[in-house]
Amino acid sequence: MLPFTNRMSAGRLLASELAAYEGQPEIVVVGLPRGGVPVAFEIAQHLQAPVDVMVVRKVRLPWQPELALGAVASGGARVVNQDILKALNLSNYFIYSLIAKQEEEVERRESLFRRGYPAEPLHGRIVILVDDGAATGSTMLAAADAVRKQCPKEIVVALPVASRDAFEKIEANVDKCVCLATPAAFFSVSEWYEEFPQVGDEEVRDLLARSRTTSHKDMAFAHTAAR
Secondary structure (H helix, E strand, O other): OOOEOOHHHHHHHHHHHOHHHOOOOOEEEEEOOOOHHHHHHHHHHHHOOOEEEOOEEEEEEOOEEEEEEEEEEHHHEEEEOHHHHHHHOOOHHHHHHHHHHHHHHHHHHHHHHHOOOOOOOOOOOEEEEEOOOEOOOHHHHHHHHHHHOOOOOEEEEEEEEEOHHHHHHHHOOOOEEEEEEOOOOOOOOHHHEOOOOOOOHHHHHHHHHHHHOOOHHHHHHHHHHHO
16 A cells, blocks of 8 residues: 555545545545645545645744644644653743744635635534644644534544554544554655655645535535534
8 A cells, every 4th residue: 555656546545444424414524734635635525525624833943843842723722742842941932932923824824725715614523634644643633622622523533644653642532543554664754655746825725616616515514504
């Protein structure tokens, strides 16, 4: 199975693992921009479900950007690595200034991607959260926390590949985690794809727009109105 050809092929493989959800009107597939959106789009097409985005931003040190202190997500969700904070002995003011900056970026990106369309309602829905992979799990955990605040019926995480540590953390914090591969040696998500181009903002916007032109949206609204 590894490496995956590209994000789209990974999405189709995940869709097969999620086939039990196909056609259920309460399903909504939520991709993490940018790389998770092409994967989510493929899953949504196969499951006949609407697709949306959950914007997540990692909180990084300016002088050591590869070290993530945590993550913030749509709806004000925050995941902070307390062990790293204690080890670095950073002031609360400094940490929360970094968090505030990323929260502003979350709002900006949501507006950019949705083009004025409202977010999909998640209350009472089965939410399938999707990314193209997980190295540490902090991004997906922040997304799951943001979804949980909206009282969904079920949170399902779908990943093509993840480190074993990330998979275990995610699986312990959601209702179900579907992951196609958890290789023992894991350095980066990109190494598990033959093609891993950068996903641009316009591609995310285009995929969301294409999803809105299908009948899936009507199915989701019908479910919402029936509750």
